[in-house]
Amino acid sequence: xxxxxxxxxxxxxxxxxxxxxxxxxxxxxxxxxxxxxxxxxxxxxxxxxxxxxxxxxxxxxxxxxxxxxxxxxxxxxxxxxxxxxxxxxxxxxxxxxxxxxxxxxxxxxxxxxxxxxxxxxxxxxxxxxxxxxxxxxxxxxxxxxxxxxxxxxxxxxxxxxxxxxxxxxxxxxxxxxxxxxxxxxxxxxxxxxxxxxxxxxxxxxxxxxxxxxxxxxxxxxxxxxxxxxxxxxxxxxxxxxxxxxxxxxxxxxxxxxxxxxxxxxxxxxxxxxxxxxxxxxxxxxxxxxxxxxxxxxxxxxxxxxxxxxxxxxxxxxxxxxxxxxxxxxxxxxxxxxxxxxxxxxxxxxxxxxxxxxxxxxxxxxxxxxxxxxxxxxxxxxx
Numbered sequence: 055x056x057x058x059x060x061x062x063x064x065x066x067x068x069x070x071x072x073x074x075x076x077x078x079x080x081x082x083x084x085x086x087x088x089x090x091x092x093x094x095x096x097x098x099x100x101x102x103x104x105x106x107x108x109x110x111x112x113x114x115x116x117x118x119x120x121x122x123x124x125x126x127x128x129x130x131x132x133x134x135x136x137x138x139x140x141x142x143x144x145x146x147x148x149x150x151x152x153x154x155x156x157x158x159x160x161x162x163x164x165x166x167x168x169x170x171x172x173x174x175x176x177x178x179x180x181x182x183x184x185x186x187x188x189x190x191x192x193x194x195x196x197x198x199x200x201x202x203x204x205x206x207x208x209x210x211x212x213x214x215x216x217x218x219x220x221x222x223x224x225x226x227x228x229x230x231x232x233x234x235x236x237x238x239x240x241x242x243x244x245x246x247x248x249x250x251x252x253x254x255x256x257x258x259x260x261x262x263x264x265x266x267x268x269x270x271x272x273x274x275x276x277x278x279x280x281x282x283x284x285x286x287x288x289x290x291x292x293x294x295x296x297x298x299x300x301x302x303x304x305x306x307x308x309x310x311x312x313x314x315x316x317x318x319x320x321x322x323x324x325x326x327x328x329x330x331x332x333x334x335x336x337x338x339x340x341x342x343x344x345x346x347x348x349x350x351x352x353x354x355x356x357x358x359x360x361x362x363x364x365x366x367x368x369x370x371x372x373x374x375x376x377x378x379x380x381x382x383x384x385x386x387x388x389x390x391x392x393x394x395x396x397x398x399x400x401x402x403x404x405x406x407x408x409x410x411x412x413x414x415x416x417x418x419x420x421x422x423x424x425x426x427x428x429x430x431x432x433x434x435x436x
C-alpha cells in the first residue's frame with residue numbers, strides 16, 4: 055500500500071480499445087476529475103494504440119477471434135481465468151512484454167496516480183511496481199460483472215468493482231477487503247439525471263406514443279445486431295426502433311438496408327456520444343451484455359434483453375443479471391420475438407425489470423470512485 059496524502063497533480067488514465075466500454079469508463083473518470091479539480095492535469099491514453107506494435111497485434115487477434123472463432127476465444131478466456139502456475143507464467147510473459155511501453159508512458163507523463171480500465175495496462179504497471187521501477191499509486195477499474203484472474207495483481211493499490219460477488223472473489227484470493235470497493239463501473243453523469251421523455255423523443259424525431267426498442271452492440275457495433283433487427287419486424291405489436299451501429303461502418307450500411315425493408319419504423323445511427331438520451335426514452339434495450347452498456351442501462355432503469363451474447367466475459371455478465379431477474383436473454387430469432395412480444399404485452403413485468411435495474415445501478419459511480427481515491431491515495435489539487 056502506497057503512502058496516503060500525496061498531492062495528486064497529474065493523473066494518467068490508461069485504457070485498451072478492445073471494446074468501447076474500457077475507453078468510456080476512462081473518459082467518465084477524466085470528465086469527473088476535470089470538472090471537480092480543473093487544476094489537475096488528467097491525460098487519457100489508449101494502451102492498444104497502433105504505435106505500440108505488440109499491443110495492437112493483440113487487439114487485432116482478440117477482435118478476429120470474437121468474429122471468426124468465438125469458441126476458441128471462450129476456451130482461451132476460461133483457461134486464463136484459472137489460478138495456477140501456468141496462468142501466472144502466461145501473465146508474467148505477457149506483461150513483461152508490455153512493460154516497455156508502460157515505462158515510456160510513466161516517463162512521458164510523470165503521473166502521481168495511474169488508473170487502468172483494462173487488465174493489460176494494469177498488469178504492465180503492476181509488473182513495473184514489482185520490479186521496483188516505480189512507486190506511483192495504481193488503481194484498477196474492473197469493467198465486467200465477474201472476476202477474472204487476469205485482473206488480479208497484489209501491486210494494485212485500489213480496485214473498483216461492479217458487484218459484491220467480484221468484491222468477494224478478490225478477497226477470497228488474498229486481496230485486502232479495504233482495497234476493493236463496490237462502486238459500479240464509472241459512467242457519465244448524464245445517466246444519473248432526470249429526462250424529459252417527450253422533449254427528447256421529439257428532438258430525435260421519434261413518436262411520443264409508440265414503444266421504443268433500442269438496439270445496440272456497444273461502441274464497436276459487435277454482436278448479432280442485424281439479425282435482431284430482422285426479428286423485430288416479426289413482432290405483432292407496433293413499435294419503433296433505434297439501431298446503433300457504433301463505429302462499424304459496414305454494419306451501419308447493412309442496418310440501413312434492412313431498415314428499408316421493414317414495416318416497423320427504424321432510425322439507424324452510427325456512434326452516438328449522448329446515448330444517455332436514447333436510453334432514457336426507450337422502453338426496451340436489446341444488446342450484447344458489455345459491462346459499460348449494462349451499467350448505463352441499469353443506472354437509468356432500462357429493461358434489457360441480451361441477444362446472442364459474445365463468449366467469455368459477456369456470457370458471464372449475462373448470467374449474473376439474468377439469474378437475478380434483472381435482464382432476459384434470447385439465443386435465437388424466434389426466442390427474441392417471443393421475449394419481446396411478452397414484455398410489450400406485460401407492462402407489469404417491464405416495471406419490475408426497471409425497478410430491479412435501478413436497484414443494482416450506480417448512477418454516481420464516477421463521483422464515488424474519485425471520492426475514494428481522494429481519501430485513500432491522496433488529495434487532488436484544487
